[in-house]
Amino acid sequence: MGLLSLCIWAPICFGALIVALGKDLHANSVRWFSLLSSLFCFGASLIVYKDFQFGTAQMQLVENLSWIERFNVFYHIGVDGISVAFVVLTAFITVIVVIAGWEVITERVNQYMGAFLVLSGVMTGVFCALDGMLFYVFFEATLIPMYLIIGVWGGPKKIYAAFKFFLYTLLGSLLLLIALIYLYSASGGSFDLQDWYKLPLTASTQTLLFFAFFAAFAVKVPMWPVHTWLPDVHVEAPTGGSAVLAAIMLKLGAYGFLRFSLPITPDAAHEWAWLMIALSITAVIYVGLVAIVQQDMKKLVAYSSVAHMGFVTLGFFIFNDLGMSGGIVQMVAHGFVSAAMFLCIGVLYDQVHSREISSYGGVVNTAPKFVAFAVLFAMANSGLPGTAGFIGEWMVILAAVKFNFLLGFAAATALILGAAYSLWMVKRVYFGAITNDDVKELKDINAREFLMLALLALSVIAMGIYPKPLTDVMGPSVAQLLDQVSHTKIPKP
């Protein structure tokens, strides 16, 4: 069993173990065991990063075993420069989420922790899968734990949210399934992504496949106009669920674009790039405007997620090195920042039990340590230089300007919008005079919350100041992907 298998299966096994053996009676040992398991998996993912050879676009740490013989499905996993970052990110966020749920979750602790551990393993599997069917199995399997997390530990309208989440995303991925089966038949019986990359496809087939992929991945990202599930789900999901959803699950969709849409249907991707760019820029500007007027903090961050993910897809479909790398950097940065934003809201919600902006005001007077972190993350969310949020956006804007000045200009307005919604929320929630008794009685963060926010703050600043480890590791893979996209796959008559 290889290192990557360990990263995928260890959390799943630990999670299953916790679900099977844990009881609410000894909730504390469940918590400690979950923390140790998630730290173990994080350690394993760091070894993956350490063992990773820089400067090559080859798949590394590859494991290839026959899985379903009859369909030629292989348990084929590996990482390249694009996916390795997400393996580490997933494990890191899981540690944070376990810490975040420490005192907050008091009922069915074992199922809560188990669900997150299983989810983390399955999501790692998505990032590592090099076989189309394996990818799909992992991709779909993420729905099960997330559905339960939202439905069991969610807010008042949790049931609506859980169903909307499940059915909306399932609808998209069923078309992906058809596309995968089609590719299997067209390639003469192979589910291997590398085979599909070489497979010549006519323009019309590519268009159909491209939109089948689009249905699955655009819903997951989510791109405008199929983003409507996200605000509903984020609002109702428990804090940890929101954090994982924003930090990693949305990335599954964007990652799908990189692994499927671009290299398998490059001609269709070029042909429809205008549409993708239009949708992305709509997400950036229009959804950014929508975010400004939100009354609910979680909804606001959810809409800002849609806007930020718009940058990601914008970067991908400009088809240059800067845009593509920028998009991926933005994915990672958004993973840290959005998780942190949701955890901050969670800290407030645990005490005041309200997500309305109007229920707060002057929090800085009672919880200064907390506000220091919260403001930092809000700054990162609006793309302040020196934080993680800046790098990706800046790269994508630069790429957009190169591509077309007006597009670049439009994308750049997002920085203003981002500042507007983030900072206005900061002003209304954290600064000013204390508006009510709830805020007056607010306690500042304890050591656990401090640790959790400090880890995220360190990551956000470190990535903002020194993004080189990230850009270096993905450089060759991005170059190879761009090379794949630039070659036509339409067979010559």
Place this chain on the structure above:
Amino acid sequence: MTESFNWAMIYPEITLLVMACVISLADLSVDNLKSPGRTQTYLLSVLALGAVAVIAAMNAISGEVGYAFNNMVVYDPLGNWLKCFASIAMIVTFVYGRPYGVDRAMLNGGEYFILSLFAMLGIFVMISSNNFLLIYLGLELTTLSSYALVALRRDNGLATEAAIKYFVLGAMASGFLLYGMSMLYGSTGTLDITNVFKAIMTGQIKHQVLVLGLVFIVCGLAFKFGAVPFHMWVPDVYQGAPTSVTLLIAGAPKLAAFAIAIRLLVGGLMPLALEWQQMLMVLSICSLLVGNFAAIMQTNLKRMLAYSTISHMGFMMIGLYSGVVDNNTQGAANAYSSGMFYIVTYVLTTLATFGVIMLLASEGFESEEISDFSGLNQRSPLYAGVMTICLFSLAGIPPMVGFYAKLAVLQSLISSGLPGGVGIAIFAVAMSLVGAFYYLRVIKVMYFDAPLTVTSVSASQDVRIVLSLNGAMVILLGLLPGGLMTLCSNAIVRSLGN
């Protein structure tokens, strides 16, 4: 002459018949008061079925193909594996159904076990028959036993109503099947399926007569599967019958129905494939549509599962008709084996689902309404987990085994290159989205709603173990589906290869 009897090939049937008779005698000595669960009868029945399952499995592994009783009986891995799975399904049904039966005074006599064993014998006969008459005999043996079983609770109005409905409609369906067979017999002059095939291949038989016969045969089969528009009995019988009998009807007989569909349509009427392909297509599309949409409306879980069965049979039929494309034997084998994989995994999942329903039912209380499952997770995480795994499997969400069943069927449909194949595939997955909704609703009730009672769920040791294993199988076969897929594929290739 005696050699062509090949007694060895029907050892499972003989064993079952002898044991059924022995058990009915042995049952006379069981004292109702001392042993309310009829432990002795139960153990003997399980033992008999276990022995038969082992024999069938060994026969299947040997991979031999042959004919017995002057070609009346066919002996091949397809039949042997189905027999093995059907026996296991029946054992599991007994394990789940016994405590339920005790609570409802269904085990005051040994009929439940003995009629089930005879139904099982009928299933075996159907699975291995190579002759129209034998198929009919096996079918009648199974259904007659089932009618009586459905009416086992005589004093229960719903059960009696269900039994009558089942009987009247079942008799009609048998009539259809018999009528179709007589048409074919009249035109080909033989009852032997292999000879029917040869006779049709000569091309000298009037096509219209054959197609008329075929229509009736397909109607009869559709009734057995419960495909729309021959599905009327399914919801009523599933709901009205005692749950242990519902499971008996929903489990093993589906395997037999699959076997006779393969024997009749593929083995005998392949030359008419273009005709039955279209019929099955219509049946499957209607079943998917009606089954899934009607299931949404149900509040009774057994009725909901009945409609979901209808939709699953529609899905399985896609596998049956995707095999018929321009002499592509590889594609055909893939298609039929996908159908087999679908039905085997479907039965496996159904067993556990009904197992949980029966477990929650207690004396004087049927846990049939979906709302009876409220907060099951708080009462018993294990059984809620088993139910969830099964429901996700039925909804076709990976990594449960139900997903691979759907995948296999869709793959054979798309690679068949059937005109409109991709369209049907998209329709089928759209329908599974609808399906996901009502399965999710049950999961929602179990996990998100507050429990009505706080009593924990208790089960006897055997039920607990079998149910856990059953649930584990659904997910294990989902993680490693390769073995069963290869098994189905090999069985089909070997059995239809000659």
